[in-house]
Ligand code: UDP
């Protein structure tokens with residue numbers, strides 16, 4: 502059993518086949534641990550996806566009822582991973598990553614955060630609309646705040662899907678080029694931007710949380726939030 506209350510936060514939209522694998526897997530993996538809550542944070546509407554802002558929303562929704570959080574992509578299922586409390590951030594995934602990630606610098610996919618560290622960096626940036634680079638900025642935010650993070654080399658099963666950052670010809674998508682440009686544009690002034698952009702200026706509205714179901718029955722502490730986070734500009 503987890504020794505403190507963990508909230509797993511999953512940014513989500515439009516991947517029903519992954520949701521259908523993830524929810525039963527997590528219910529089974531954690532054996533309905535009473536110290537675990539799980540939050541699917543679904544972006545309402547059809548506008549461009551914003552993973553960083555959704556993760557901030559999940560944090561805002563879950564923070565009061567949890568001691569620490571884990572930001573979790575829906576397409577990685579834990580097989581052997583350590584979700585226990587950590588006083589500093591920790592990447593929980595290594596085995597099962599599929600895009601040639603760098604062991605030293607990759608801080609994404611499945612990342613644990615204690616609340617003080619996450620609040621010190623003011624959360625994720627809210628302004629990355631489209632695939633990628635909000636996690637690259639997360640890493641820089643940690644560096645700037647002097648927050649070191651751990652690597653726990655957990656093993657996960659990855660669920661396949663079409664890559665939204667690179668097209669079938671290996672060319673970066675328009676979305677990826679835009680978020681990459683934003684990352685480099687913000688980088689020199691990030692120290693000044695960080696306190697102004699993130700948890701501190703987060704705006705959203707949420708429908709009442711609905712329980713996630715398995716075989717028609719609610720899974721205790723598993724929640725589905727549909728949230729309106731607006732759009733770019
Ligand atoms: N995601 C989603 N719908 C989308 C895009 C992203 O639900 O249209 C969520 C989902 O949790 C996914 C995560 O954001 O696992 C990361 O996005 P993606 O899998 O596209 O990134 P990559 O595989 O390139 O890391």
Ligand code: MN
Nearest residue numbers: 574576660662
């Ligand atoms: Mn993915």
